[in-house]
Amino acid sequence: MIRFALLRIGLGALVVWGVYTLTFFAVNVAPGSPFSDLLLETGQDPQQVAQLEARWGYDRPIAERYAVQLRSMFWSDADGLTFDLGYSISRQAPIATFLAAPITNTVLLASAALALDFALGILLGVISALRSGTRFDRALSVGTLFVYSMPAFWLALVLVYALGVSARLLPTGGMTSPGVTWHADFASFADFLRHLVLPALVLGVGGAAATARFQRAALIEVLAHDYVRAARARGLTESAIVWRHALQNALAPVLTLFGLALPFLVSGSVIVETVFSWPGMGRELVAAVTRRDDLLVTAITLVSSTLVVAGSIVADILHALVDPRVTLR
Amino acid sequence: MTCDSLPGQPSPGSRATRRRNQAIAVLALFALAGIISLLGRGPGISATSWWLDAPDELRGEGSHARKPCPDGVTPQPGGAIRLALLTDVDSFNPFVSHPNAETRGVFDLVFPRLTYEEPDFAAGPPTFRPGLAASWTIAPDARSIRLRLRAATWSDGTAITAEDVRFSWQAAASPEVLWRNRSIVAGIDDVEVDGERELTIRFATASRYNLMDASDFHVIPRHRFARVPFSAWPTHGNWFEEARVAGGPFRLETYRQNQEITLARNPHFWRDGLPRIDRVHCRVFGNTDAMFSAFLADEVDVVRKVPFELTRRVRASREHSLFSFESLSMGLIVWNTGRAPLDDPRVRRALAIAIPRENIVRTEFGDAARVARSTVHSSLWAHDRELRPQPEDPEASTRLLAGAGFAPGPRGTLERDGLPFVFELLVGSGNKVRRQVCEHIRRRLEAIGVRVEVELCDANELGRRLGDAHDFDAALVGINSPTKVDLAPLFHSRSIGAGRNYASFRNERLDRVLDLVRNAVDQESAKQLWDEAQEILDAEQPVTPLWEERGYAAFHKRVQDVRVTALSAYDNSEEWWIAR
Numbered sequence: 001m002i003r004f005a006l007l008r009i010g011l012g013a014l015v016v017w018g019v020y021t022l023t024f025f026a027v028n029v030a031p032g033s034p035f036s037d038l039l040l041e042t043g044q045d046p047q048q049v050a051q052l053e054a055r056w057g058y059d060r061p062i063a064e065r066y067a068v069q070l071r072s073m074f075w076s077d078a079d080g081l082t083f084d085l086g087y088s089i090s091r092q093a094p095i096a097t098f099l100a101a102p103i104t105n106t107v108l109l110a111s112a113a114l115a116l117d118f119a120l121g122i123l124l125g126v127i128s129a130l131r132s133g134t135r136f137d138r139a140l141s142v143g144t145l146f147v148y149s150m151p152a153f154w155l156a157l158v159l160v161y162a163l164g165v166s167a168r169l170l171p172t173g174g175m176t177s178p179g180v181t182w183h184a185d186f187a188s189f190a191d192f193l194r195h196l197v198l199p200a201l202v203l204g205v206g207g208a209a210a211t212a213r214f215q216r217a218a219l220i221e222v223l224a225h226d227y228v229r230a231a232r233a234r235g236l237t238e239s240a241i242v243w244r245h246a247l248q249n250a251l252a253p254v255l256t257l258f259g260l261a262l263p264f265l266v267s268g269s270v271i272v273e274t275v276f277s278w279p280g281m282g283r284e285l286v287a288a289v290t291r292r293d294d295l296l297v298t299a300i301t302l303v304s305s306t307l308v309v310a311g312s313i314v315a316d317i318l319h320a321l322v323d324p325r326v327t328l329r
Numbered sequence: 330m331t332c333d334s335l336p337g338q339p340s341p342g343s344r345a346t347r348r349r350n351q352a353i354a355v356l357a358l359f360a361l362a363g364i365i366s367l368l369g370r371g372p373g374i375s376a377t378s379w380w381l382d383a384p385d386e387l388r389g390e391g392s393h394a395r396k397p398c399p400d401g402v403t404p405q406p407g408g409a410i411r412l413a414l415l416t417d418v419d420s421f422n423p424f425v426s427h428p429n430a431e432t433r434g435v436f437d438l439v440f441p442r443l444t445y446e447e448p449d450f451a452a453g454p455p456t457f458r459p460g461l462a463a464s465w466t467i468a469p470d471a472r473s474i475r476l477r478l479r480a481a482t483w484s485d486g487t488a489i490t491a492e493d494v495r496f497s498w499q500a501a502a503s504p505e506v507l508w509r510n511r512s513i514v515a516g517i518d519d520v521e522v523d524g525e526r527e528l529t530i531r532f533a534t535a536s537r538y539n540l541m542d543a544s545d546f547h548v549i550p551r552h553r554f555a556r557v558p559f560s561a562w563p564t565h566g567n568w569f570e571e572a573r574v575a576g577g578p579f580r581l582e583t584y585r586q587n588q589e590i591t592l593a594r595n596p597h598f599w600r601d602g603l604p605r606i607d608r609v610h611c612r613v614f615g616n617t618d619a620m621f622s623a624f625l626a627d628e629v630d631v632v633r634k635v636p637f638e639l640t641r642r643v644r645a646s647r648e649h650s651l652f653s654f655e656s657l658s659m660g661l662i663v664w665n666t667g668r669a670p671l672d673d674p675r676v677r678r679a680l681a682i683a684i685p686r687e688n689i690v691r692t693e694f695g696d697a698a699r700v701a702r703s704t705v706h707s708s709l710w711a712h713d714r715e716l717r718p719q720p721e722d723p724e725a726s727t728r729l730l731a732g733a734g735f736a737p738g739p740r741g742t743l744e745r746d747g748l749p750f751v752f753e754l755l756v757g758s759g760n761k762v763r764r765q766v767c768e769h770i771r772r773r774l775e776a777i778g779v780r781v782e783v784e785l786c787d788a789n790e791l792g793r794r795l796g797d798a799h800d801f802d803a804a805l806v807g808i809n810s811p812t813k814v815d816l817a818p819l820f821h822s823r824s825i826g827a828g829r830n831y832a833s834f835r836n837e838r839l840d841r842v843l844d845l846v847r848n849a850v851d852q853e854s855a856k857q858l859w860d861e862a863q864e865i866l867d868a869e870q871p872v873t874p875l876w877e878e879r880g881y882a883a884f885h886k887r888v889q890d891v892r893v894t895a896l897s898a899y900d901n902s903e904e905w906w907i908a909r
Contacts, residue, residue, distance in 0.1 A: 037792045160619075173622070176588075
């Protein structure tokens with residue numbers, strides 16, 4: 001297990017470096033700089049824009065900027081070995097000083113969505129499997145397919161309008177009400193939960209539909225096994241058979257979806273965070289791309305790819321723990 | 330062993346239990362959802378709230394609109410107001426922050442200016458009301474202004490002095506800070522401190538706009554901001570969030586990145602009893618739709634700039650008032666006069682008179698805009714009101730193009746020397762209305778044999794191609810006309826490459842006129858020169874003005890005593906109050 005983990009971490013680091021490099025060149029190969037839009041502003045001076053570009057190194061070749069950035073990420077002449085993601089021109093701050101907050105906010109949202117995804121997905125999958133072949137099962141199948149096919153941004157806009165603007169039942173966006181810190185007290189936390197409902201629902205419900213279909217198939221297969229028949233013959237209740245015996249075996253393949261869900265959540269959070277003005281990594285990324293803040297774009301990509309790789313490793317380990325037949329090599 | 334059901338099927342008794350458990354689970358879910366949705370909901374609006382009777386729309390005929398305090402109603406101090414912002418503030422130092430209207434609005438609430446411009450620029454150069462400067466005297470040669478500051482303090486109790494003003498000017502002009510708007514203070518030679526609250530600002534030239542230049546930068550607290558040397562400002566933009574000292578009506582209380590900026594009442598603000606409200610929550614949104622949804626759901630009170638296509642939704646809301654006024658925004662086409670065939674003024678004029686401006690304004694804007702007649706906005710005193718551009722005339726356009734050597738080609742497109750007349754029209758990808766305007770232009774020019782290829786690009790790319798690479802044929806852009814009327818940066822030949830003469834336009838007669846108007850001593854002679862400049866530009870068409878837009882702002886009706894101008898939606902924010 002340890003050797004497996006170390007090997008996967010090493011490979012994961014290579015993947016992350018590859019993603020970082022590709023992103024850096026993709027963002028920087030486009031002509032212009034973070035200051036080009038100033039040329040459209042009244043009162044701006046092209047010579048000053050050129051000075052700003054020279055100050056921040058945008059007059060140098062891309063390869064040279066990449067080498068400088070890579071070096072300064074791990075080495076400082078003053079402090080030696082370090083880890084420095086650089087300075088964000090759009091945020092006017094060292095990236096490491098402000099990225100923790102949006103990462104935390106995205107993790108909160110993604111965790112809620114993931115919990116909803118698996119809790120709802122497994123529940124619906126179990127119900128559907130137990131009622132396999134009935135009208136209810138068929139209706140649920142159509143329903144999950146419909147939800148799975150729905151674009152997240154469309155669902156988001158519909159919910160914002162219906163529940164936020166029209167009915168005013170839930171907030172249309174943001175993480176909390178003005179002046180509220182989400183962890184200050186119970187009322188603040190409840191306010192935060194109110195704001196979390198819609199974005200988590202949008203982000204998680206599509207995954208829940210896929211999880212439900214996957215779980216249904218896995219449980220139907222397990223329920224056909226002889227040991228289940230034997231358990232019934234011994235007089236166990238149906239709920240004991242399903243929840244204590246069959247589900248454990250049917251869960252193992254579903255857990256592999258955990259590793260696949262994480263990338264979708266990270267990428268899907270870009271849209272959801274923008275629609276709901278959720279102050280997470282996705283929204284930070286959109287703003288950075290718009291402002292041509294290449295260092296911030298690459299830093300966020302670095303973080304999200306690290307999270308995805310880490311999530312995939314955790315999923316593999318979880319799978320091995322749940323299913324003793326699986327050996328990690 | 331008994332078995333009441335088939336193998337693999339649950340017994341009837343357990344089926345009933347399961348259904349009961351499911352019903353309980355569903356009820357519990359609904360109850361939980363109900364509790365969560367009810368928690369934190371604020372009080373609703375009473376149908377008898379008196380402020381709901383306020384007008385749904387306040388239309389200003391000039392460059393401002395006002396909702397005064399109703400007769401017999403006494404302003405109520407206290408409460409909090411929620412502003413909507415489309416971009417976050419990147420630094421709480423106005424000389425380091427990337428300039429845009431959203432951040433300028435926040436800085437106006439926190440940092441003072443020497444004077445404040447009035448929206449009365451239709452009759453002459455604008456006048457100014459006192460700000461930090463209680464009074465001022467302009468020297469007879471107009472090359473210096475002596476100012477006397479009022480007895481004011483920063484929010485930490487430290488006196489605001491002339492040294493703060495000098496320090497602020499030094500920051501604005503510093504080549505180390507490289508303030509993005511540094512060209513504004515290029516005309517200021519020095520700021521001399523004559524006493525604790527007296528100073529003299531010296532200018533390079535005599536100009537009617539010198540006081541405007543002196544008031545175009547915020548005054549910052551030297552005793553706090555000087556702790557970081559100018560050379561470190563560009564790499565320490567976040568430090569200034571800690572230096573929470575203000576001189577305006579509000580001070581920074583809390584900042585949550587990409588979420589909210591909370592400003593609290595500055596108890597040391599120089600106007601007694603003001604501001605009336607205790608707090609301003611500036612909520613940051615990722616896009617216009619999210620901002621507007623929040624506004625209509627009563628989650629924000631103020632939207633600084635309402636796109637005209639969304640004004641209908643505000644008008645339909647009983648709880649909100651729409652303020653409209655003459656703004657300084659206009660749309661125009663910039664032609665690259667350095668490229669054939671657009672280097673021929675006959676060609677540019679032909680294209681200008683073929684564009685259906687009236688139809689474009691009527692179709693795309695309705696009553697939210699009017700046809701632009703000149704490069705100088707019609708709200709400004711220097712606008713030539715006698716100028717009457719030739720109306721749309723495709724036949725005259727065809728004749729002009731024929732005179733320039735174009736003839737119909739085999740495929741219907743005009744040709745000259747075997748080359749078809751095709752040009753690329755750049756437009757920003759983020760503005761749907763401008764894209765639609767481009768489509769109008771493309772169709773109409775195609776009808777007279779000119780093929781237009783519309784290309785979308787983002788703001789960065791547009792700026793680069795126009796201002797840096799000069800790699801374009803024509804571009805549809807929107808501009809905000811400055812109240813300081815000065816066409817030299819845009820059209821003087823010395824501004825090619827060094828200024829903003831993106832059209833690469835050269836005209837000796839215009840150069841002479843623009844040089845003369847800089848030194849014009851009285852308004853009447855200046856006006857004559859401006860009229861002549863506009864006639865030249867109308868004849869030569871380096872740019873083709875298309876439309877002038879009205880400006881819109883939206884407020885919740887509970888916000889009282891509001892004045893919105895073309896210069897700022899927060900013009901009198903210290904006087905606002907919340908009806909409860």
